Amino acid sequence: MRVIRSVALIDRAGSFDVALEGERVHAISAAVDAAPPRWLAMPSLVNLHAHANRAYAAPAQRPHSLGDAVASAKRERASATAEDIRARASRLLHRSIAHGVSSVRTHTDIDAITGMRAIEGVLTAAAELRSSLDIEIVAFASAAADPSQPETQALFAEAVGLGASLIGAVPALCARPVVALEALLDTALALGVSLDVHLDEHLETPNALIHWLADATVARGLEGRVTVSHACVLSAMPRDDVRRVLDRMAAARIALVVLPELNLYLQARGDGAPRARGLAPVVEALQAGVAVRFGTDNVRDWFFPFGDGDMLETGFVGAMAAHVDAAEELGSLICGGRRRIEVGDVADLLLIPASSFDDALARRPGGRVLLRRGRVVDAAAGASAAISG
Numbered sequence: 001m002r003v004i005r006s007v008a009l010i011d012r013a014g015s016f017d018v019a020l021e022g023e024r025v026h027a028i029s030a031a032v033d034a035a036p037p038r039w040l041a042m043p044s045l046v047n048l049h050a051h052a053n054r055a056y057a058a059p060a061q062r063p064h065s066l067g068d069a070v071a072s073a074k075r076e077r078a079s080a081t082a083e084d085i086r087a088r089a090s091r092l093l094h095r096s097i098a099h100g101v102s103s104v105r106t107h108t109d110i111d112a113i114t115g116m117r118a119i120e121g122v123l124t125a126a127a128e129l130r131s132s133l134d135i136e137i138v139a140f141a142s143a144a145a146d147p148s149q150p151e152t153q154a155l156f157a158e159a160v161g162l163g164a165s166l167i168g169a170v171p172a173l174c175a176r177p178v179v180a181l182e183a184l185l186d187t188a189l190a191l192g193v194s195l196d197v198h199l200d201e202h203l204e205t206p207n208a209l210i211h212w213l214a215d216a217t218v219a220r221g222l223e224g225r226v227t228v229s230h231a232c233v234l235s236a237m238p239r240d241d242v243r244r245v246l247d248r249m250a251a252a253r254i255a256l257v258v259l260p261e262l263n264l265y266l267q268a269r270g271d272g273a274p275r276a277r278g279l280a281p282v283v284e285a286l287q288a289g290v291a292v293r294f295g296t297d298n299v300r301d302w303f304f305p306f307g308d309g310d311m312l313e314t315g316f317v318g319a320m321a322a323h324v325d326a327a328e329e330l331g332s333l334i335c336g337g338r339r340r341i342e343v344g345d346v347a348d349l350l351l352i353p354a355s356s357f358d359d360a361l362a363r364r365p366g367g368r369v370l371l372r373r374g375r376v377v378d379a380a381a382g383a384s385a386a387i388s389g
């Protein structure tokens with residue numbers, strides 16, 4: 001039995017000892033030592049939307065718009081080797097571990113130019129870190145690939161054969177968005193995988209497709225296997241319309257991934273100071289029963305010049321941008337739906353040198369310690385002092 005002594009928790013005030021037995025949390029009790037907590041213990045962080053194969057590729061880029069970023073990424077795609085991609089992904093995954101992230105879903109480019117190079121590069125990086133981090137790969141038909149074309153469907157099948165567990169695309173960039181979305185759903189059904197689609201990453205309500213997707217998901221029996229990333233358009237709809245769409249998403253068990261940094265940075269850009277935030281309504285979606293998660297999205301590439309894969313930072317930005325005030329709610333958005341540490345949990349935990357969750361969000365300090373199945377993954381100096389036994 002090992003005990004993490006005198007820690008703060010997200011869901012209650014005070015100082016606690018967390019006992020671990022093997023891979024699991026065995027007990028949580030009032031701290032034996034009455035001193036104030038020096039560490040916050042929380043569920044490990046989960047990043048539900050990254051682009052590891054592009055990370056750090058264009059740190060000085062300042063896109064003028066989302067369309068400008070798409071064009072830059074397309075131009076640069078031909079030159080990246082599998083080794084370039086492995087190095088980029090490896091850097092992002094190592095930084096993720098340092099921040100306390102235990103799981104990353106990464107949208108990985110497939111198209112006629114890239115072929116399987118990005119999938120292979122990310123798989124190699126992931127294999128090196130298998131014991132520390134879980135990776136989910138989305139075979140991502142980016143701007144250069146339309147899911148309704150047979151050659152893209154062949155790429156999806158090849159990527160799933162190599163290890164991708166989801167498929168995705170950007171229907172708005174295809175000639176016929178509804179046809180592209182239909183093809184994506186049918187391909188997911190045929191391949192027996194889930195899908196995560198970049199949908200409605202704009203503020204033009206007549207072009208919204210999310211309500212169509214909810215109906216199409218139910219019609220195919222794909223409930224619980226569809227994730228929508230972005231859905232910025234919801235922030236531009238009248239509230240009654242939003243409520244109806246969210247109810248349909250909940251009925252279709254469509255998960256929603258919100259990307260606070262990217263949406264704030266790229267939406268409503270180019271027309272003076274932004275008046276719109278461009279974030280899907282997180283609090284209303286949670287109230288409607290939609291499973292909502294946050295992701296970092298792009299890190300220092302053609303789409304976004306900042307970030308480092310730190311989901312605590314994403315939580316901090318999201319708390320401000322989406323007005324998520326409840327600590328446990330915010331925790332669930334950045335910890336894969338886990339709101340608190342509970343007895344019996346697999347001990348995938350994060351220790352942060354902070355006196356509370358709010359202190360951790362305010363300072364986002366380094367020196368964090370990630371535990372996977374009760375084992376310290378990345379020990380910072382002094383971390384061992386927090387764990388005894």
Ligand SMILES: [Zn+2]
Nearest residue numbers: 107198297298
């Ligand atoms: Zn994305």
